Amino acid sequence: MELTLPSMAALLLFVPTVVAVVAVPGPNMLLILSRGIGQGRRAAFASALGVELGTLVHVLGTVVGVSALIAASATAFDVVKYAGAAYLVYLGIRTLLSKGGALGDGPAGSDSPRSVGTLLRQGALVNVLNPKVALFFLALLPQYVDPERGSGASQTLVLGLVFFTIALAMDLVYAVASVGVGAWLARSVRFARAQKYITGCTYLLLGISAAFAQPSGRRAG
Numbered sequence: 001m002e003l004t005l006p007s008m009a010a011l012l013l014f015v016p017t018v019v020a021v022v023a024v025p026g027p028n029m030l031l032i033l034s035r036g037i038g039q040g041r042r043a044a045f046a047s048a049l050g051v052e053l054g055t056l057v058h059v060l061g062t063v064v065g066v067s068a069l070i071a072a073s074a075t076a077f078d079v080v081k082y083a084g085a086a087y088l089v090y091l092g093i094r095t096l097l098s099k100g101g102a103l104g105d106g107p108a109g110s111d112s113p114r115s116v117g118t119l120l121r122q123g124a125l126v127n128v129l130n131p132k133v134a135l136f137f138l139a140l141l142p143q144y145v146d147p148e149r150g151s152g153a154s155q156t157l158v159l160g161l162v163f164f165t166i167a168l169a170m171d172l173v174y175a176v177a178s179v180g181v182g183a184w185l186a187r188s189v190r191f192a193r194a195q196k197y198i199t200g201c202t203y204l205l206l207g208i209s210a211a212f213a214q215p216s217g218r219r220a221g
Contacts, residue, residue, distance in 0.1 A: 004150030005158055014144045014159060018166045021140075027088075027206050031126055032171055034199045035119060036178025044175035046116045050123020052168040057128050059160030062137045063153050084129030088207030091122070095200035137163075 006014070028051045036044030127133060137160070145155045 003158075004154040006144055006155045007146055007149065010144040010146065010159075011162070014162065015166065017140075018163050019170070021136075022167045022170045027126060027130065028171065029174055030202055030206070031123060032174045033178040033181070034202065036175055037181055038196075038199065039115075039119075041175070041179045042116055043119050044178045045172065046119040047123040048168065048171035048175045050120040050125075051127045051171060052164055053120075054124040054127025055133075055164050055167055056160075057124070058134050058137050059141075059157065059164065061134060062141055062160065063157050081131045084126075084131060085207045087125060087129050088203050090207075091126075092200045092203030092205075092207060095196050095203060098196060 031051065032044055032047045035047040141156050141159050141163075142152075144159055145152045149155065
């Protein structure tokens, strides 16, 4: 595939759009903040990286047309939708039933390699199993592709990598901020007791919301 870059005009429009999209609070931001608050810097950074590895999967899916299949097939959409919803509900229930911090992975600031690997994988899965993210990329990226410049797939890939870079940078900022918030909240005994319930209920709400996600062509109104 010949490398074809998007036009400079397209990039100048695309970059601020990405910044605005990533800045809107959503499942990814909530995951990173909750990890940082509950487990410290390493957990927040691992979750941020995991989330954006999931973004790369969606970018590649858009390039090869997997996202188009999800948008066109009600069955494919529902399979991914309910898999993502079930995973979020699982995280919520596990958190509520745990005896320790968020998801019961250990104390704040735990540096266990296994724990970090688990957080990395969970961050990626939360993003990969969200069909609305796949549909988002399918809807967004083609708008900035100019077929007359050459390979549309190549331009889509470049735009996706730009999105990944910006989103990762902003997620790492959230991770740093979450550590500061966590250090302050750690002094609160009440927060320590309520933390797992707040986090668990957040995951449950996200899972329920994902279960009712609809592609744009099937929305009731």
